[in-house]
């Protein structure tokens with residue numbers, strides 16, 4: 147049925163142009179160009195999985211896979227995803243980073259009702275702009291149970307300046323049935339037992355503390371079972387590095403090579419070489435390297451989280467015989483490119499030279515003798531919304547007064563990262579920014595996509611413990 151309808155739309159309205167029929171009847175066209183519809187079916191269900199190392203266990207999956215299947219389309223095409231929920235609880239899908247229309251944003255009780263067990267929901271939106279994105283469940287702790295996958299929007303006209311491309315999902319795993327929710331807790335639950343949760347909150351409703359992870363996987367495989375990146379000498383290789391982890395920041399380095407950063411959160415930057423790449427939860431980096439050092443190497447990470455183990459990705463030159471890949475050394479003197487070294491390409495997204503019209507201060511705290519994480523002392527959902535007016539230029543100033551880094555994510559918008567030391571037109575665009583302990587960071591964006599937009603820390607356990615609020619305008 148839908149096939150017929152889609153074919154019909156494609157045949158008649160694909161170009162968004164009215165068709166003239168004999169007799170002068172003009173078939174009505176849609177008001178704007180409608181790209182080709184790319185339809186995907188995602189079944190959310192428990193599935194027995196194995197990460198190559200460690201036990202078989204029950205994860206929560208899309209189509210029985212971890213990570214979920216890659217969605218890859220061209221800019222301007224229409225993504226239609228039919229989600230069917232076979233899980234024992236409500237679910238949704240969020241298109242992390244894509245400025246979708248608000249009703250498609252997938253946040254339960256903010257933009258839609260949770261999709262109940264046995265029910266379906268159809269997400270449909272235009273794939274724009276080109277870039278590297280994630281899709282994931284935004285319900286409860288499902289992100290840390292395996293419900294995520296890569297979403298790649300290719301430019302309509304590929305500029306193909308590289309020879310091969312790999313998508314790398316960096317995943318923190320609790321290799322136990324139901325994943326993160328059943329993990330041993332690193333910080334003793336005794337605290338919670340003593341407090342009984344927040345006043346008036348039964349302990350069973352109290353938020354979970356961060357788990358101790360026991361596996362770091364790349365595309366669902368733990369080293370040494372990670373599928374190697376295989377290159378020919380002379381190749382220019384593009385890596386799309388995505389961090390769908392729930393509570394782990396990775397600091398990556400590659401033995402024998404330098405990485406060139408070309409995009410952050412899907413947005414282009416002036417290419418810059420680095421030895422070290424730091425990537426927080428919800429962030430994405432596109433990096434390139436030239437395969438000019440034949441051998442067998444590792445791209446590996448020191449992680450900042452509560453787990454044990456290492457994340458490693460083998461890079462093997464074809465014809466290399468060595469059995470043991472060479473590890474990168476994290477030594478002083480390595481070049482570490484931070485946000486403040488990155489410059490936008492100035493691709494027409496230049497922030498206005500006008501001063502921002504509205505300012506919100508967001509103080510991030512928690513973690514000390516409390517299971518709750520707060521913005522301005524408030525615990526979501528009992529948190530004040532951030533009302534704005536359509537068309538306004540908004541600035542949000544974060545001040546992290548805690549001892550943990552917080553990757554802050556705004557739905558529905560790209561923002562510019564305020565960098566007072568450089569011209570405005572070079573401020574980079576992102577959708578997720580790590581705010582380090584005791585650091586102040588400001589972002590600025592145009593309120594050009596009306597709705598109720600979730601705004602939160604992308605540490606899942608901080609978000610679930612209250613570090614969230616909602617930006618609202620119509």
Ligand SMILES: [Cu+2]
Pocket residue numbers: 519550551552553603604605608609613
């Ligand atoms: Cu946080």
